[in-house]
Amino acid sequence: MSTDQFEPAIAVSRLLDDSGRLVPGAERPDVEALVEGYRKLVFARRLNEQAGALVRQGRLAVYPSSRGQEACQVACASVLREDDWLFPTYRDTAAIAARGVDPVEVLTMLRGDWHCGYDPVAHRVAPQATPLATQLLHAVGVGHAARLRGEDAVVMALCGDGATSEGDFHEACNFAAVFSAPVVFFVQNNKYAISVPLARQSVAPSLAAKAVGYGMPGMRVDGNDLAALESVLGEAVARARAGAGPTLVEADTYRVESHTNADDATRYRTDDEVAAWVQRDPLVRLQAFLTAEGALDEAREREIAAGAEEMAAAVRSGLAAESPVDPEELFAHVFSTPTPQLAEQRAAVRAELELEEQ
Structure with a gap:
């Protein structure tokens, strides 16, 4: 079925192109703020690598990697205030860590513990949700309750493209729009619901286009461009905080590694497809921009890498001890x-x- 009869596709917002150059006509981002963002990206990538190694060592039962999606993970946490809420999925370990939760606590659930590992209320981070889209209803409830109490807290509700095929996604979006709940629905469109490609899930012009059916704004953003992500998500958060209701933001990104360590992604996608997305690596892109701006040199890179290694060592140490059963x-x-x-x-x-x- 052709989608030409529908409204024109929503444009994808970008500030940095694939090579790290500022897009012509784009507003120049805060370079120093992006240096901190780059540090968080390096930490997120190292956390993904370390968690993968712990799975192979038998220290974790499973790990859904967010490699390739680290810019989404960092941005959604960075635009929130301390009193805002983050509602993550099972793939959003790096986002929770970027929110300030100890990575050892974040990974506790994935080693088989019955508890999520951290205090959700203290960190304003809900437990990671394994069932698709169920946390979106909880997120809307928390946002609606905050609004009824007269608070200006905002809820960042994360999900993947697969979750948009669930009924809970529809119910959450509809309720949030009707009651003007301060929620940002952030869809990390990484192109696959495990092995099911996006084309077999929806023929809409985009996932962001679904927003019109709920009466809320729909926005698309390059999910590998940290600067653009923080701009778009920051705008959506500000809108919600001002009482203007929810926004649906779709990030165009890619899951570079398999769904989990139990998945064989070579059965449903090609190496060439993966290689093309590797060339759009969010870390390499931001690194190129900051280096060209003179804000990132070898000394600063070594400092950031050393901090990431300290974090990885702490994760190894924290998960080395056997949990009492x-x-x-x-x-x-x-x-x-x-x-x-x-x-x-x-x-x-x-x-x-x-x-x-x-």
Whole structure:
């Protein structure tokens, strides 16, 4: 079906081109702020690398890498205030770390712990959501509640392109628009819902174009351009904070690595496709721009790399120790008042453990 009958496609916002040059006519970004952004990008990339190594060592059960999407991860955290909320997916580990949460705590869930690893209220970061789009409803609820209390907090609700095919996505967008909830729906369009390409999910001109059906603005941005991301997301956050309601932002990016360590991406995409996106690496692009501006030299790069290595070492150390295992935790936090069946099962497990200890 042709989409020519619909409204013209929403233009993709860019400030830096693939080679790191300022796009003609684009507003010059804050160079010093981008140096800090580059530091966070390097840390995010190193965290992805370290987590992948920990999976291979058996220290993590699974890891959904965000390699290639680090600019999205850093930007969505950078534009928030301390009292705002971030609602991440399972792939947004680097975004949570960029928000200021200890990476060891962020990775706790992915080693098999029943807890998300950090205090959501203290950090204003919801637990990572594995089911697609379910956290979007929670995000809208938190945003709506803040508005009813007279607060000007904003909620950044993250999801991927696959989540836009879920009913929860529709319900969250519709409710947020109707009640003018201060939510930014940030879709990291990395082109695949595991192995399902975007073309098999939607024939809309873009995912951002879906916003018109809910009565909210839809914006597209180059997801590998940190400067453009912070500009577009910052505008959406300011709009929400001013009481103008939600915005749907679609980032055009790519998942360079497999869906998780349990996936074989070579079964559904080509090496040439991946290689083309590697050439659009967000780190290399920003590095080229900052170097040309004279804001990044070898000494500063070494300093940033050393800090990233310190972070990686702390992650290795923090996840090296074996977590204490208490089988009876299986029955904790299931019901406020345990059911008779649950109490019976817990007693059976306790008796079996006591028998093993004899």
